Amino acid sequence: MSYKVEILTPSPIYDPYIEYYKNVITDAEGTFKCVPNTSEELYFNFKKCKLYSNNHYVLDDPKVYFAGLHPYEQEAFARLGNDVSGGFVIVFRPNGIQNLFGLSNSELFGYAIDGKTIFRSFAEEIWLSLKESDDIHLKKAKVESFLLSYVKCGRSPNTLLNYILELIKKENGILSTAEISRQFNISTRSLERKFRNYIGLSPKEFLQITRLNHALELIQNQQNFSLTRISYLSGYYDQSHFIKDIEKICGFPPGALKRDVQPQEHCDNRNFLKLS
Known part of the structure; x- marks a missing residue:
């Protein structure tokens, strides 16, 4: 393939x-x-x-x-x-x-x-x-x-939101909403409203999806990394929470993905799991 x-x-x-x-x-x-x-x-x-x-x-x-x-x-x-x-x-x-x-x-x-x-x-x-x-x-x-x-x-983009999203991308989602609010001097309520209005996702969910895609790329590309190291590099300090999130979004534990029990495909910015 x-x-x-x-x-x-x-x-x-x-x-x-x-x-x-x-x-x-x-x-x-x-x-x-x-x-x-x-x-x-x-x-x-x-x-x-x-x-x-x-x-x-x-x-x-x-x-x-x-x-x-x-x-x-x-x-x-x-x-x-x-x-x-x-x-x-x-x-x-x-x-x-x-x-x-x-x-x-x-x-x-x-x-x-x-x-x-x-x-x-x-x-x-x-x-x-x-x-x-x-x-x-x-x-x-x-x-x-x-x-x-x-x-x-077309309408002009929201400049503040773009700066926030660029930071999230740069940090692979390994941030908290409190850190974002502090850095950009915006209340957590205003941040939540801005994401809901302009993105459709909450900032917490946006960060979570960004982190998990980063984790899946590490699982695929860094075969010599342990799951403990991958979970830490993906912003998780509790490996059980990391495993639970991977299972929730993929349907398979990270160990199965790492062993290629469930083949994972990566095409540019998207991750896929081959089912059949």
Whole structure:
């Protein structure tokens, strides 16, 4: 199983909304459990797939779709076909989708939604245009041309929130809400309200998801590290709490992941658990 990922940064006018673009080609197939993360994304998908989350959504072979943030305990799955293909993905800055397209957090939170609901017939047109090109730079140019009208009407991002999120990313989520409040001179109540309004998650849950994804990357990439060391490097001082959180979000204990009893896949900023 392999992934080829190319990364491009956005042009300056799109930088307030978009963190980067990625072009993915993979031969991955089967059913995967998707680990929640802190990135909202817009996919132009060229690979056969089915996306589903019980009582939330089912998308069969979507060509264009938005992936919103998922709550910590919500299970989401992807069933990939056996074709060698992939897609072109826009990885947004936190709240970038809302600022650019005017979508509310309630519309995306916990869901993946078909791009046709937002772009109508233009979704098919841009999808076909991107599918015809193998060059990531040309794909970027086509996407940015398509997004220009949205940028002209877009809202300015919340600067304070961006500084807070940059710190969380830099520290791999190994912070407390009290530390953030102190550093940015903001009350814990205001911090909670800002995250709920702009992100959809509480700051505590956002930190927890960030920490757990960091832990999963350590489990996969640092095979010589003990679970005790990984739990400490992930901000846990109680190993039993660390094990409980990994089991809760993955369905498997970290020991099973470390021994490859349950294969773990990592593609750029996302972690997946192969189920079948």
